[in-house]
Each structure stands twice: as C-alpha cells, then as structure tokens.
Amino acid sequence: MAIMKRVLSTVANFELATYYLHDWAMMTLATTGRYGLDSTVLEGWMANEYRYETNIESVDPRFVWLNGHGDIDRLAGQNNEIILNLGNVNTLNGRVCYAFSCLTAQQLGPGAVNAGCDCYIGYDETFVFYLDVNAFSRITDKYAKWFMVPGMQIPLSLFQGKTTLHAYGDSQYVFDYGIDHWTESEDPMAPQMLAALNQDKRSQRLLGSISEIITPDQRFSPPSLPDQVPWQFGMDSLIALTLIGTIVYYFIREMI
C-alpha cells in the first residue's frame, strides 16, 4: 500500500532539453515542504533504474513523477538509461504517476494502469517546446515557460490535494491560456508557439482513475500562469529577501 504524502521523482539533467526539465522540476519540487509532503528526488546521475527501484521499495511513494526522455514503451533517466519499461511497470502498482516525457501514454501508460497503477498522466505524442538559446535563465526563458508551466501544473495541483482529474483540468487550462495569449500576439514566434502548444495540450492523457489524490490535505490555489512565474513557485520570498539584504547592506555601508 503506497504511503500518502510521499513523492518520488527522477530528474534527468544531461543536455539542453533536460536542463530545462531539471530546473523547472526542481523549482516545483521545492514547494513540497509547503504542502506537508515528503519528497525524495533522484537527480542527475541518481536517475537510474537501480535507484528508482530501490527507492520505490524503501519510500513506497503515493506519487511518482518522472522527468526525462521517453518512447512509447519506455522512459529514461540520466544519459537515456531506461528507468521504466513494460517489464517493471508493476512498480507503479497502487500509485499515481506523472511522466513529463514524450510518447509514454501510448503503451507504457496503459501498461502501467493494467498492472495496477491507479492513475497515469503522460503524453502520447512528442512533447515539443521552444527555447531562447541566449536566455539569461531557463526559468525566465520567454518561450520555454509557456510549455513548462502547464507541464509543472500536474504535480503542483496534486501537491495541493486536488484529484487527478482536477490536476489534468488545471494543466489543460494553462495550455489554453498560453494558446489564447499567442493567438493574440504579434510576435513572429506566435505561429510556431501555437503549433507546439496545440500538440502538447492535445497529447496530454489521463489514464486510469480520475479521482485519485496524493495527499488528503486540501490547500487549493488557482493554476499558475506563465506570465506570473516564478512568483507562484515560491521564488517571491527568495527575491524579496535578496532585495531586503541588498538594501540593508548598502544602508550599513553608508553608515560606516
């Protein structure tokens, strides 16, 4: 029996696309404490099959969140090492799983649900996003955030005690918000952004039960919006502290 409020996440981090996933996933995982959740993160080199399986046994998490490259019947971790396939998909028995990855909702997700996974949310097409190669930060990248925020909304809503259907609905809403934004935009990137946002939204799938939760504590918030991040991910307090620290520093320096 999986233990409520426990989260296990694998976060690959080895090339540009996974750097984005990594930074956004780590920022989202940093909010688990706020919701009273106990999270175990297998980051970078630790995102491998051995550590995944041993942590599934020792942590017994209610929620498994996998970030990395995927194919129709498998999902990878660091350096594309396969973590999950149809051979060990029974590790998701009695759990809720979100795969932020390409294609896995075609075969791996249904295989997981058939093997006893309560709910599997993933994508049945390639997950595509645009990025600014000169961006100062992957979190504030003016293109990537429109894809990362809806992708991160699934775990964020689940952290808040929402059901799997509610989390799916929140994520779809954020995709729609992005589609509306870029439909009205005169930015030359708008047609490209719309093509990718449409594909990513359409390919998101909820398989299995729609009423699963990962925590009984309900601390609902409205979905995060791409033009409001990183404020809603808890970065506001960090930035405020930095500003206050800077002001105090210059004040003391002037006094001396």
Add this chain to the structure above:
Amino acid sequence: MPYSQEEYDITRARFEALPENVGIAILGYGTFVKQDVLTHIDAKDVIGDILVKLQMNYLRTLKTIK
C-alpha cells in the same frame, strides 16, 4: 516517407522564419536550432517527420476551426 513533398516544403517555409536565437526541444531527441531543423526536414528523417507532423496537425486544426 509518410508525407508529401508539398508538406515538407510547407514545413520548411514555416521554419525558415524561425529566429536564429530560438531552438526547438523535442523530448526524446534533443534540441535543434534553425539550421539543424532545416537539415532534418531536407533529409526527411525521423526528426524531419516529427516537425512536419507538428506543423501539419496545427494547420489542419486551423482549417477545422475555419
């Protein structure tokens, strides 16, 4: 080759407008800048086909809406 030459040409034309500072990331395949994208479309390989599918699905959606 699952797509017609016209579909490759339309896709290529759409990606030719991609700014130089923008990359497209495809989870499972990597990240590609404009020149990579055009090369894959010309080669009609797996990446090229993913990009054609991306554009064609979107154009079909627009047609349905209209």
